[in-house]
Amino acid sequence: MPVISLVVPIYNVERYLSLCLDSLRQQSFRDIEIICVDDGSTDRSALIADLHASEDSRIRVIRKENGGLSSARNVGIKAATGKYIMFVDSDDYLEKKACATLVECFDGKHTDIVTFGANCFPKADAYPWLVQCLSPEETEYEGFSTKLLFKDHSRPYAWRTAVRRRFIVDNDLYFNEAVRFGEDQVFHFEIYPVASKTVLLPDKLYNYRAKRKDSLMGNYAGDLEIRVSNHVKIVRAIFAAWAKRGLMNLCPVELLDWVLEFLFMDIYRLEKRDTAFVAIRGAILDHMPNAVENAKHLSPACRDIMLEILGPSDAKNISRFMARRYAAYRLGMKRYIIGIARRPFDAFRSCVRRVVPASRSYIDIQSDNIRENIQIEAALLQSLACLEMRRKLNGQGFGPKGE
Numbered sequence: 001m002p003v004i005s006l007v008v009p010i011y012n013v014e015r016y017l018s019l020c021l022d023s024l025r026q027q028s029f030r031d032i033e034i035i036c037v038d039d040g041s042t043d044r045s046a047l048i049a050d051l052h053a054s055e056d057s058r059i060r061v062i063r064k065e066n067g068g069l070s071s072a073r074n075v076g077i078k079a080a081t082g083k084y085i086m087f088v089d090s091d092d093y094l095e096k097k098a099c100a101t102l103v104e105c106f107d108g109k110h111t112d113i114v115t116f117g118a119n120c121f122p123k124a125d126a127y128p129w130l131v132q133c134l135s136p137e138e139t140e141y142e143g144f145s146t147k148l149l150f151k152d153h154s155r156p157y158a159w160r161t162a163v164r165r166r167f168i169v170d171n172d173l174y175f176n177e178a179v180r181f182g183e184d185q186v187f188h189f190e191i192y193p194v195a196s197k198t199v200l201l202p203d204k205l206y207n208y209r210a211k212r213k214d215s216l217m218g219n220y221a222g223d224l225e226i227r228v229s230n231h232v233k234i235v236r237a238i239f240a241a242w243a244k245r246g247l248m249n250l251c252p253v254e255l256l257d258w259v260l261e262f263l264f265m266d267i268y269r270l271e272k273r274d275t276a277f278v279a280i281r282g283a284i285l286d287h288m289p290n291a292v293e294n295a296k297h298l299s300p301a302c303r304d305i306m307l308e309i310l311g312p313s314d315a316k317n318i319s320r321f322m323a324r325r326y327a328a329y330r331l332g333m334k335r336y337i338i339g340i341a342r343r344p345f346d347a348f349r350s351c352v353r354r355v356v357p358a359s360r361s362y363i364d365i366q367s368d369n370i371r372e373n374i375q376i377e378a379a380l381l382q383s384l385a386c387l388e389m390r391r392k393l394n395g396q397g398f399g400p401k402g403e
Helices: 017-025 043-056 069-079 098-107 128-133 165-170 182-194 216-219 222-243 250-269 274-287 289-294 300-310 320-330 332-356 360-393
Strands: 006-008 034-039 060-062 084-087 112-121 138-140 161-164 196-209
Touching: 006 043, 006 069, 006 098, 017 034, 017 043, 034 043, 034 069, 034 320, 043 060, 043 360, 060 069, 069 084, 069 165, 084 098, 084 165, 098 112, 098 161, 098 196, 128 138, 161 165, 161 182, 182 222, 222 250, 222 274, 250 274, 250 289, 250 300, 250 320, 274 300, 300 320
Parallel strands: 006 034, 006 084, 034 060, 112 196
Antiparallel strands: 084 161, 112 161, 138 196
8 A cells, every 4th residue: 555645637738747657757756656637638638648557557447427526535534545645736736745745744753634735937027925835933832723724835735735535535536527617725724734743844845837827726727706606606606605614613713804804905996896795794683693793893995894794685795995995904004005005106107117128137037038938848848758659669550649
């Protein structure tokens, strides 16, 4: 039986998959299994996975009809035999000592969950807030702490969390297959509260591809209405999961505060926002009968907005003043005032950039980005070329799709 199972959901990632699997096969800790779950790919992803499996007996390839990322991960969990499980997205890759570090942590600290740091690549595409979120401080929690969900740099991405397999199976903690976007968030809201121990590691064990045009995240990020709709579904799923496990009284005030932080500013930017606010009211009141009383314990900036959302009228009277006071509360008054003061300057600078050549610093950043992308593409091509060469030596071709 392997010590750690690496679950790799696969869907139309032929350009990236070989680099990902190379990083798993080259782990310094060798007692692993790699479970590739092909979720109905229509490109050569499954073939590439098969090629790696033919060279490494630790790799298993499972094929299934397309059912989404959560479905693929759940199939991987059920197929896993390792003591621990780690999730790896097929367009990313691991640091060489990732598995060794995780096994040492699990065995030494006897924890159910390990959440670790990660790098973003290419670096120029990484948002500062994301870099910060992926840089946790070393911390151990016995039982549940609200800091895990609401304060610490433990942003819920499945690919930066490893779990003890028996903990997942015994507590029936699988991904919600009805949630196609943001399933990581729902999963972490379920696992953190029931874990006997959680460890945060600052070690950056994972390399996350920050931007990919054909990814699900990339397709949804630019459409505000779709993003709000999906975020409302996430809130509903979390509330339903907590209600099912009897967790709604665990930290109701913090939960309401998180709902506002997660949704309010995006909803407020919508032209037809009342429908979304009514949906949130329904999600909250369906599972939290004392929501109005709990909302009174929020900070004044949050309390007034939440009480209006929870009110009986479908027409939500949230003034511009209330929204601005809330934004100032979230950002801090100093950052909020600076942000307002900078708006004319930023608009002027944007106009100037259209007619004035870019600065040397901007050119240097873009040049670094291009060089890093070239290096990534070269690594991908080299990995695929090595696979093709070995395939030809065995008398089997690996040409374009359809050959």
